Amino acid sequence: MxxxxxxxxxxxxxxxxxxxxxxxxxxxxxxxxxxxxxxxxxxxxxxxxxxxxxxxxxxxxxxxxxxxxxxxxxxxxxxxxxxxxxxxxxxxxxxxxxxxxxxxxxxxxxxxxxxxxxxxxxxxxxxxxxxxxxxxxxxxxxxxxxxxxxxxxxxxxxxxxxxxxxxxxxxxxxxxxxxxxxxxxxxxxxxSYGSQLSVLKKLITWQSIVAVIFLNSAVFGVYSYLAEYLKTVTAMSSNSITIMLVVFGGANIIGNIVAGKLLTNNAAKSVMVFPFALVAVYIALFLFGQFSIPVAVITLVWGILAGIGGNINQYWIMSSAPEAPDFANGLFISSCNVGTTIGTAAGGLFISGIGTEYVIFVGILSLILGLISIIVRNYSKQSQTKPLAS
The missing domain is CATH 1.20.1250.20 (MFS general substrate transporter like domains)
Structure with missing residues (x-):
């Protein structure tokens, strides 16, 4: 067996x-x-x-x-x-x-x-x-x-x-x-899914969904165009771009391992620090995006943070609806993909409108909105069991 x-x-x-x-x-x-x-x-x-x-x-x-x-x-x-x-x-x-x-x-x-x-x-x-x-x-x-x-x-x-x-x-x-x-x-x-659907009556569920949408938009609004960024801004060869994607991927797996320890030891602090850390990475990428070696180091750190971010997203929604884990998992999948959709669409607009190097600002703007959502959710945590309507 x-x-x-x-x-x-x-x-x-x-x-x-x-x-x-x-x-x-x-x-x-x-x-x-x-x-x-x-x-x-x-x-x-x-x-x-x-x-x-x-x-x-x-x-x-x-x-x-x-x-x-x-x-x-x-x-x-x-x-x-x-x-x-x-x-x-x-x-x-x-x-x-x-x-x-x-x-x-x-x-x-x-x-x-x-x-x-x-x-x-x-x-x-x-x-x-x-x-x-x-x-x-x-x-x-x-x-x-x-x-x-x-x-x-x-x-x-x-x-x-x-x-x-x-x-x-x-x-x-x-x-x-x-x-x-x-x-x-x-x-x-x-x-029966009636009890699971009831989590949608809680304000904290919607606050968590909004935060996850922005946090995922912050990662994939930029990452979706990483190959184009490395080709256009950093002027890397096709083989070098492939290596960078491997670096990001390996770092992402490391991030998953690190995230487990972070969320176990101090979940609230990890969630709050994440947007600041990723903003710092994006600023560095914007400033040094033309130089291959700094970009390689930045990509490594970015990949680790992206792995941590994925775990934070899951934790943030699952912790808002622990009584309905199956439905919460569906909401997690949906929220992440709404974020990916918004981020990728916004990234495409920035690239076609003002240039590939400015796709970084899609990530920064999303992180600012994500941080605001996290702060709002923390302040209203006491209303976790309070329904939107009686």
């Missing part, structure tokens, strides 16, 4: 990696995609921002619609749709078709991620559940940071089609492994 549970969690981790990798992997090849489809870099950014927007909309709702269906069948459905979307992306030369091939799978993205966390937790004892879920989160982190440099490397050394094929391959592996090794998992009891 123990071996079976380990295999189940490993397959879920691969599945989550494949899905997050499909979402975030295009960040490293946005300039190449823009050139391939003959569109501007800001328009190519829609491949990131619209994907995130769809997830933001479907995050709290889609998992509810599929809650009563055999979990294995749902996982196969989602992975199959992601495979199909990736295959279409390999062969299409039409930007609109490519956009649709990403938007359709995006609706199903929250279903698999939410399901992966709940299945992992249910596969072990209650005491071991956090460890099981944390292992699946490795797939989330890897999908966000490892897929970007791999896709960039494949696009630069082989072809854009090979980079897109990489997305398809991971999802195919997860699909086959799920089909062969994961047993049927019929839902024995469909849970």
């Amino acid at each position: 123990v071996k079976q549970n380990k295999l189940l969690i490993f397959i879920l981790t691969i599945g989550v990696f494949g899905i997050i990798n499909t979402e975030m992997g295009v960040i490293g090849i946005l300039p190449t995609l823009a050139e391939h489809f003959g569109v501007s870099i800001s328009k190519a950014g829609l491949l990131v921002s619209l994907f995130a927007l769809v997830i933001a909309v479907s995050g709290p709702t889609m998992p509810l619609f599929f809650a009563g269906i055999d979990r294995k069948k749902v996982m196969l459905l989602v992975l199959g749709i992601f495979v199909l979307g990736s295959v279409v992306s390999i062969f299409t030369t039409n930007f609109t078709v490519a956009l649709l091939a990403r938007i359709v799978p995006a609706f199903f993205h929250p279903i698999y991620c939410s399901l992966a966390f709940s299945v992992a937790a249910a596969s072990v004892s209650k005491a071991e559940a956090p460890k099981a879920v944390s292992k699946v989160f490795i797939g989330v982190s890897a999908g966000m940071v490892v897929g970007v440099p791999i896709a960039s490397f494949l696009a630069n050394t082989a072809s854009l089609q090979m980079a897109m094929a990489f997305f398809a391959l991971i999802n195919i592996i997860a699909f086959i492994a799920t089909m062969i090794y994961i047993p049927s998992m019929p839902v024995k009891e469909k849970l």
Whole structure:
């Protein structure tokens, strides 16, 4: 049974990696995609921002619609749709078709991620559940940071089609492994979501959502255009850009490890300090963005802070609604993707309007708004159980 549970969690981790990798992997090849489809870099950014927007909309709702269906069948459905979307992306030369091939799978993205966390937790004892879920989160982190440099490397050394094929391959592996090794998992009891939805009546929930939107916008409003920034402002070669993306990815994983200790020892202080630390990094990047060595050091620190930020976002929403962890997880996914959508869209506007180097100010402005949201939430913490309306 123990071996079976380990295999189940490993397959879920691969599945989550494949899905997050499909979402975030295009960040490293946005300039190449823009050139391939003959569109501007800001328009190519829609491949990131619209994907995130769809997830933001479907995050709290889609998992509810599929809650009563055999979990294995749902996982196969989602992975199959992601495979199909990736295959279409390999062969299409039409930007609109490519956009649709990403938007359709995006609706199903929250279903698999939410399901992966709940299945992992249910596969072990209650005491071991956090460890099981944390292992699946490795797939989330890897999908966000490892897929970007791999896709960039494949696009630069082989072809854009090979980079897109990489997305398809991971999802195919997860699909086959799920089909062969994961047993049927019929839902024995469909849970009522009435009590979970009630957390939306709490003011602190909405304050947390707003803060997370701005904090995620601060990271991905800039990071989504990192490859373009390094190419245009720092004048790095394609291979050097790939190395920088690897540095950011590795640093992000370090940040995840550091965040666990920070949030355990002093969560409130860590949340308050984070915006100040990231603003300092962005100011340094704006001042020294033309110099390769300082940019490399800044990227390392930035990557660590981005990893910490992801954990802070999850903690901030989960701590506002601990009585409804499943629904809170859906809100976390949605809030992060709303932030990604806003940040990426704003970044594209700044780049097309005043220049690539000024995309940094999207991050700084988002952090200021995020800090204000954090302060407001802290001051009104006493109203955590007070409903918006009686």
